[in-house]
Amino acid sequence: MTGRTRKFYGKIVLRGKLKARTGLKIGAGRNIAEIGGVDSPVMRDPLTQYPYIPGSSLKGRLRSLFEVYIATQRNDPNFFNRNIATRDNPIMIHVCETYEQARNCPVCRLFGASGNESNFPSRLIVRDLHLTDEWRAKPLDELTEVKPEVSIDRVTSKTNLRYFERVVAGAEFEFEIIYNVEDLSQWEDDVRNLLTAMALLEDSYLGGSGSRGYGKVKFELESIELRTPEYYRTGREEEKVRVSSKGREVSEILRDFEGLFSEVKTALGAGNGEVSGRVPET
Secondary structure (H helix, E strand, O other), rough: OOOOOOOOOOEEEEEEEEEEEOOOOEEOOOOOOOOOOOOEEEOOOOOOOOOOEEEEHHHHHHHHHHHHHHHHHHOOOOOOOOOOOOOOOOOOEEOOOOOHHHOOOOHHHHHOOOOOOOOEOOOEEEEOOOOOHHHHHHHHOOOOEEEEEEEEOOOOOOOEEEEEEOOOOOOOEEEEEEEOOOOOOHHHHHHHHHHHHHHHHHOOOOEEEHHOOOOOEEEEEEOOOOOOOOHHHHHOOEEEEEEEEOOEEHHHHOOHHHOOHHHHHHOOOHHHHOOOOOOOOO
8 A cells, every 4th residue: 555655846836827818707606686786796806806716716627627638538437436416417526536546646646636535635736816917907897897698598488688797808817836746756747737737728718608708718838947845945046947938838838848847857856766956854
């Protein structure tokens, strides 16, 4: 049985912009509908009232898309093994049954698994996404729009008019995703898988009403860097390993992965159990 001892070899930090190509609806929900009001308002920072994207929304969407990708690669009819809804209206997700299975699962070791025997902590941290400084400088009423939509009952032909608030197309949010390097033999696959999930999202949607044109987004990387254990002990910038990623798209990073991450691979010892740099003795 594989031990549950966790190790720390550094953190790979990805930062950049997420751009809304079409209107974006990350709904806050509403307990009581207001007469003449918006049926589904967007999530807003309670202090500033600026719209934002919860990290949980982005992480959950990345996971769900990557689950389908891996299930297809494995051709496993039992891959989706947990129902998180009801028996009559099931919503199936994938969760590894044991800690050892999760550690060797490309989905669960990256995004985490919770269960009676698995309980594998996620290696990813996805921060809340807030508007860039440029977009925060705009008036609040220019950041969102209210879009009317009509649903039609196909049997009775009765119409129902509803109003949805969404972030306007073109809005830009800052993202930060942190990957904890815990296994020197798996980090490379994990980072590739994260980038693959981001690429899948770009050709899917984020938020609600994606099939009706909402939620098309694009990632633009500003920086990728490995922060070594020595950096966290000394705070010295030279203990970071930077990847040349500014202004690159996800597809470019994936295409040039070997070359771009060559110095990271050297610093992490290419999976041979050694990490360059001085590590404090225990």
